[in-house]
Structures are given as structure tokens and as C-alpha cells.
Amino acid sequence: MRSLWRIIANLFKWTWRLINFVREFILNLFLLLLILVGVGVWMHIKSANQPVEVQRGALNIDLAGVVVDKPSVTNKLGKLGRQLLGASSNRLKENPLFDIVDGIRQGKTDDRISGIVLNLRDFAGGDQPSLQYIGKALREFRDSGKPVYAYGDNFTQAQFYLASFANKIYLAPHGSIDLHGFATNSLYYKSLLDKLKVSSHIFRVGTYKSAVEPFLRDDMSQAARDADTRWVGQLWNNYVAQIAANRQISPEQVFPGAQQLIAALQKNGGDMAKYALDAKLVDELATPAEVDQKLTKVFGWDKQANDYRGTSIYDYSLKKQPAKGNIAVIFADGAIVDGEQTPGTVGGDTTAAEIRSARLDDKIKAIILRVNSPGGSVTASEAIREELAAARAAGKPVVVSMGGMAASGGYWISTPANYIIASPSTLTGSIGIFGIINTVEKSLGTIGVYTDGVATSPLADVSVTKALPQEVQQLMQLSIENGYKNFLDLVAKSRKMTPEQVDQIAQGHVWTGSDAKANGLVDALGDFDDAVKKAAELAKISQPQLQWYQQQPSFADMLFGQMNAQIRAVLPETLQSMLPAPMYDVMSMMKKQPGLFDKMNDPQNRYAVCLTCGDVR
Template structure:
């Protein structure tokens, strides 16, 4: 018996020592990692060693997506990748404005003699961002420096940028994938009925289709008509730009599904030859052959055994001298939420605080609010709008620069500006409002769970486990209608229109920038550069400098952001690989749907948001 006890105690003791060893090992590794990150950051920001001048091409090897405001600034993100790594290049975020500045600096750099676009890992950007990058590429090319695009294949987004190249190379086994744009949403009415979930919907606007997934199993005729108009507008803008770059007509660039089919039949299904015959690319060549051509253009670098080039991630832009009055650049990027900003969202309190800081800073002479948002909480939108109006009332001009979308709540916060500039492809408008409250009384009842009690008033007896009282539902609808009226009055007063005129173009209608200009919702078609120039003009600044209101992440932010990227890149694929094929497809579709519930935190359950605006493929 004593021997058995000693054996059992030994096992426990050994197990305990093993657990302690593993715990200490993990903690020590974590500590070493933090020390390395800290030392790396210190030397990265403190080093005064001059950067070696690069001679040759600027290699634009974009990885991931281009956004207005990445979760972290470029230098910190680059360091995080080097020290911690990331599991997927396609999850990387790139700053639109940093990228454009880099291209423009390289244009004026005598050591940079050309550019190579290598876009295999470029995952995408909204169309106005692509247009802005394309503008910088056009300036680079017009300076007399060649641009070469190289790729195994080009998807629609990659080809947009490649079309600005002096010469486009394609692999003999590659393709140029042009197919048009489409939107697809999941509809949950039947699912909610099977789950016995009651979706209480309150809305105003014939075209406010954000809640349709909860009350229908398909798209309404009104939503189909509205979405068809702006999706077709985006596609025509794409075709016009790319066709002009390639000196083709839009019909030659994209002859339609049957035209492409006939063209492929003529070349026996060879997609690369089809692209060459239709002048989508200039030459079919292997990687080795392309490398030889680039060596002829830029010379050979013995250190890296490749043509002379510096990556866009390593190129150090020149330092500009500060001069003139300051123009504040405040970014409103993502869904509008109540409270503080989180990565990928617009925090109502955070953005209002930045606007207040700009209003009270005597060095700030004007404000450019860059809006790239589908909207969100009405409460948070009003907090931002109110502070924006205060900036304007303080005598500081406010110009809104609209990015890919400034719809619904995104337009709510834009309306008070002195001047609004949108891209022809910006999605804006969507002036409407809705409310959603789900209750689960029938779901619980079906499994034998019931709720009962007493209350001094029907309004006190609100719970997701009970049906909404009739009085509350009527009050909620009145509140939504009042919110819509406030939205209409806000737009009419700031845009110098009557409420009736606004209502005709409201009702949840989504407009592309060119149509919004015709309807009086924006003042000018242009880009970020035009917005800065307009702000300087209104503030009467002959010279100016930009003051970017961008958060500086902490060391913990760096670590956990990179850790999160790695986990995000790893786990979904692993989980999906274990699912049967049909379930995996559904899981992927659900993952790609815009968040209908995760961005809803308005205290009064009122939302001004366009959920279809960001779902164009």
C-alpha cells in the first residue's frame, strides 16, 4: 500500500514539476519576445544612420489591402512583421496616403529610374483608392520613367493598377480576370422563423434595404433597382479608366460574357493568348525572361542576385520641411460606433475628441475630414456631427474628402462641412434610418422555457425573452421617423435644399459620387489632393503643412495585433478544412457578409448604415 502511495505521489509530483517548467518556459519566451520588440522599436526610431541611396526601380510589391487608416502606422507594422511574423500577406494593411506619397517621392528621385508593379499578393482596395493610386502612377509615368507590370495572373483589382504600366507582362499560363461587379447578401427570414426568433423592425425609407436580410428571403424590387444602378455605375467607371489606359474602347476591353467565350473558343481556351490577342497585356513571358528584361532596364544587383530595385516597403521618402499653417487631417474609417475607437471602426467619442482638439489648437487653420464609412449608430454620428459643426462655427474651414463610401451615417457626419468632395465612384447618400430589436420568446417557448412577472408599466417590462409591448413598438417607430426627419432637416439646412427636395433623393437611395454631385449632395468630384487644396483656399493659406491625427500604438498593441493576425490567418482555414464541403462553403459566405449585428451598439437602437456598400466584388 505504501509503495502504491509513493508511486501515485511521484506521478503527481512529476506532473506538477512538468507544468511548472512549461509555465516558466512560456513566460520566459514571452519576456524575451517583449524585450526584443522593445529594443527593435527603440533602435528603429532612434537610429540616425543615413539610409543608403538605392539606384534602380521602385518595386511596388503590394501585399494585402490598401485602406485609409491601417490599424497601425507603417513603421511599427513593418517592425512587427519582422519580429513576430504574420501568417498571411493578404491580411496586411497598407496606408493609401503613405503609398501615394512614396510613389510621388520616387518620381522626383534621380536614383529611381523606373517602377515595377508586382501585384500577385495585392488583395484589393475600394475604387476611389485605386483611382488615387492610379493618379500617382500616371504622374510617375508622365515624368518619363517607365512602369513595368509583372504577374502570373491579374485579378480585376490588380489589373486596374497594372493598366497604368508602360508595359504589362503576363505568364504564358496566366489570365486577366475581368468579370464585372456584383453584390450578394445572405437572407435569414426562413432561418429566423425556424428558430422562432421575432425580428422587430422599425425603418423609414423605401430603399433602406439594410434590414431586408431579416424580413425577406430575397432582394426586394426597390433594392434591386437601386443597387443595379450604382453597381453598374461603378463598373462603367472601371471600364472607362482601364480602357483609356490601354487605349481601347470599353467594348474591346470587356466584350461581355459571350464575347469572352467566343474569344476563348478561338484560341482553344488559352487565357493568356486571349489576353494578348485582345491587347489586355503587351507580352507573354516566363519569370526568367521577364527578369532578363528588367535587368536590361535597371541593371544587376550582386547582393540580392536580382535586378536593381528597392521595395516600396523599404524605400525611405525624403523629409519635407514644415512650412505654413497647419491643416488637420482627421480620418473617419469604418463603421460608426458609440464610445472609443477600435481598429476598423469610427469611435464617436474618439473622433469628436480629435475634432475638438483641432478646434482648440491655434496652429490648426483648417480641417479635412476623410470619411470612408458605411455609417452606423445614429447617436455616435450625431456626436461627431455636432463637434464638426463646432469647428466650423469657430471659424475654421471644414472640407470633407469622401473615400470609397460615405453613406448613411457617413453622410450624416459629412453634411455640416463647408465643402464636400467625392470621387466619381464614392458610394454616398443612403439617407435613411432603421431600428432592429430581436426577441426570443417563441424560441424559448419551443423548448419549454417561459417568462412571467409583474411590472408597474408595459414600458418597464422590456426583455428579449418577451414580445415587445405594443406601446413600445409604436414609440420606437415614432422615434425612427423623428430620426429620419432630423436627418432630412440636417441635410436640407446644410446643403441649401428644401426638405421635400432632400426626401426625393433620400429614402435610403445609394448614389455614386457622380450622381451625388448632380443631386447636390456633394460640391465637387475629386480626390484627397483636391480636398487639401480647397481647405487651404478657404483658410487663405498660401503655404501649408498637414497635421495627421493618427494614434500611436503601444507595445502591447503591436504584439497583440500581430498575434491576432497570425491566429486569424491560421484558425479559419484549419477549422474549414475539417468541415464537409457544403458547410465550408456556407461558413465562408457567412464570414464574408458585412456585420449586421456586431457593429450595432446605439443606445436607442437607431442606425443609419448601408450594409451593401462594402460588399461589391
């Protein structure tokens, strides 16, 4: 019997030892794998930081993804991501606008660069002022005597806009140019909220403040429709006019209208490529192989790469800027939120701290605030504005450079500036405020759940599960009206108007940069270069040197940010492709709708947001 127990005990003992061995082996294997991955990543980063030898030949503008003022996470691992994780997230990549422009301008005077090739098949676009700024750099490159070529199988509107700056555009014989116009679309939820029995308490000031309409209506109001029709039409006219000038054709040739376009295609049998050639939108129809031959004659052949000689814009190293500059460049790029900054947002505390740092730095003589924001939290906007006003009061000139959007809260933070410069296609204004508090007491009541209790004051008896007390509603409306009055006063003081004059162009009305200039909301039309010149002029700086204020992400932020982009690129599309088409469209629109589905964390529930400014397609 003892022998049997001994055998059983030994069996359990050796089994336990085997389990421990397997566990330790797996953990050690995982640790070894982690070390190898870490070493590999470090080596890739180290090699990525080494300057790539520039090929004598073309500078390939092979942009992939979108162009933004400031990427959510500095893409130092972009090359690593392409090498290790593939290119599936290319269209989610964020490209810094100013690096692209600096690269093109550097290539203009680089003897190794003899021309530019625009290969934009993976380019997803950017706001119109950003595209105009890149186009300006391409025009400067052309004017230096170096040619610019563009080719593609198909061109989207954003791709063709940049391609139009080329000396010569090649289109595949089976290709097309998708020119269709601009549109905005938003989701409206009133019926859904009614069905869910959600009580939406809306507090607003401004006839045209359409950001709250999705909670109040199932469609766009006529006032909002009229206002949006105006600025969307102006953006499209600016787009068409620029392409017409670049191609030296009439605006009607660029886009004759939907019916005329269909009639022309009916005549030629629906051949989109031939239509583009006949309308002089492109210079030649050519297959990729034919384009390669043409570019090889211009730039030479690279035997190692089996391609014409050239260097990607991603491998083209920019000259190092001085460590310390005399003009601070601070970004307000994204929705404005209260507290610390997170990727894709403007943190009130973070941005105010950057402005304060520039204000206290004796070497900084002027500040450029680059604004590209639809607005957001009123509290956060005021924190940024106050710090910017303090910098101006300290004797440091402040110049605001507006990008694609500087609306609502984006305009609020611009008010302390000595000088405001906007692009003709900037969307700005939208001077108005709203507040939203949703309660679900009716929803819970339908399933037999209720909330009850006692409170020392109606103002204390606030809960998402209870009806909003009348006193709280009155208090909120007073707070919103006070915020709007403050907004008018800030603009009036800044723009040397009366509050009554500001109110006539406010009420939440969105203006293009051109209209904003006519209405006195901005000082001049121009781009970032003009902002630098103005800042240097105001600060009396003979040799301006820029100091870019950008948070440097940690290694983990960069690594996981790159991996997250890959996951977002592959997994959601795979899963969402299984959904019915209408549901997929709804999910895509919800992700794009700014201000409502991002963080709304204002402590007073007050927001200055332009809903439609970020959704022009």
C-alpha cells in the same frame, strides 16, 4: 517502524522538493524565454526603424494585402511579422493609402529611383477611389519620364486596374486576366428566423433602405434591385473606361461581354493569355525568368539579392513631415459605433474628441474629415456631426473628402462641411434610418421556457425573452420617423434645399459620386488632393501642412495585432477548409456583411447603415 515512517517522510519531502524545483525551473525558463523574445522584438523594431539604404534602381510596388485609408492598427511591426512569423497573413495586411501615394510621389523626384515595378501577386485590392488615387500617382510618375512596368502570372480585377497604368505589362504565357464585372450579394434570414421562431421587430423609413431586408425577406426587393443595379453598373463603367483610356483601346476590348469573351476563347482553344495579348490588355507574354532579364537590362543586377536592383515600397523611407501642421486630417474609417473607437470602427466619442482637439488648437486653421464609412449608430453619428458643426462655427473651415463610402451615417457626419468632395465612384447618400429589436419568446416557448412578471408601465416591460409591447413598438417607430425627419432637415440646411427636395433623393437611395453631384449632395468631384487645396483656399493658407490625427497603438497592440493576423490567416482557413463548400461560403459572406455582424450598440437602437456598399466584388 520509525525507520519506515522516516523513509516515507523523506520520500515525500524530496518528492515535494523535486516538484518545486521543476516548477521553479519551468517558470524561470519561461521568464528567460520571455525576456529573450522581448529583447529580440525590441532589436527588430529598432532595426526596422533604421532607414534602409535605397538601391539605385526600381521602386518595387510589391503590395500585399488590402489598401485602406487608415489601418486598424498602425503596421509598424509589418517587417517584424515578415521576418519572424512568415508571410501567411500577407493578404490580410492593411496598407495605408496615403503612404503608398506619398512613396510613389517621392520616388518621382528621387534620383536613386529610375522606375517602378508593379509586382501585385499578393495584392488583395481596395475600394475604387483608393485605386484611382494610386493610379493618379502612377500616372504622375510616368509623366515625369520614368517608366512603370507590371508583371504577373495572373491578374485579378484590382491588380489589373493598377497594372493598366504601366508603360508595359508582362503576363506569363500560362496566365490570365480575370475580368468578370462587379456584383453584390447579401444573406437573407427570414426563413431561418421563422424556423427559429425569432420575432424581428423592424422599424424603418425609406423605400430603398435595404439594410433591414435580410430580416424581412428571403430575397432582394425590386426597389433595392433597381437601385443597386444602377450604382453597380456605374462603378463597372468607370472601371472599364479607365482601363480603356490607360491601354488606349475601346471599352469593348477591355470587356466585350460574357458571351463574346467565351466565343473568343473557343476560337483560340481557351488560351486566356493569348486572348489578353490579342485584345491588347497586355504588351507581351513572358516567363518570370524572361521578365527578370528584361528588368535587369533596365535597372541592373544586385548580386547580393540575386535580383534586379530595386527597393521595396515597404523599405522606402518617406521624408519626415513637420510635427505640427495647419490643416488637421481626421479619419472616419469603418462602421460608426457609440463610445470609444476599436480597430476597424469609428468611435463616436473618439472621433468627436479628435475634432474638438483640432478645434481648440490655435495652430490648426482648417479641418479635413476623410470619410470612408457605410454608417452605423445614429447617436454616434450625431455626436461627430455636432462637434464638426462646432468647429465650423468657431471659424475653422471644414472640408469632407469622401473615400469609397460615405453613406447613411457616413453622409450624416458630412453635413456640417463647408465643402464636400467625392470621387465619381464614391458610394454616398443612403439617407434613411432603421431600427431592429429581436425577441425570442416563441423560441423559448417551444422548449417550455416562459417569462412573466410585473411592471409599472408597458414601456418598462421590455425583455428579449418576452413579446415586445405594442406601446414600445409605437414609440420606436415614432423615434425612427423623427430621426429620419432630422436627417432630412440636416441635409436640407447643409445643401440649401427644402426637406421635400431632399426626400425625393433620399429614402435610403444609394448614389455614386457622379449622381450625388448631379443631385446636389456633394459640391465637387475629385480626390484627397483637391480636398487639401480647398481647405487651404478656404482658410487662406499659402503653405498647407497636414497634421494627421491617428491614434498611436501601444507596443502590445502592435505585437498582438500582428500575431492575431497570423492566427486568422492560418487557423481559420485550416479549419474552414474542412467544412462543406456552401457552409464556407456562408461564413465568408457573414464576415463581409457590414453593419449587421459588427457592433450594433446605439442606445436608441437607431441605425443609418448602407448594407451593400461595402460588398462589391
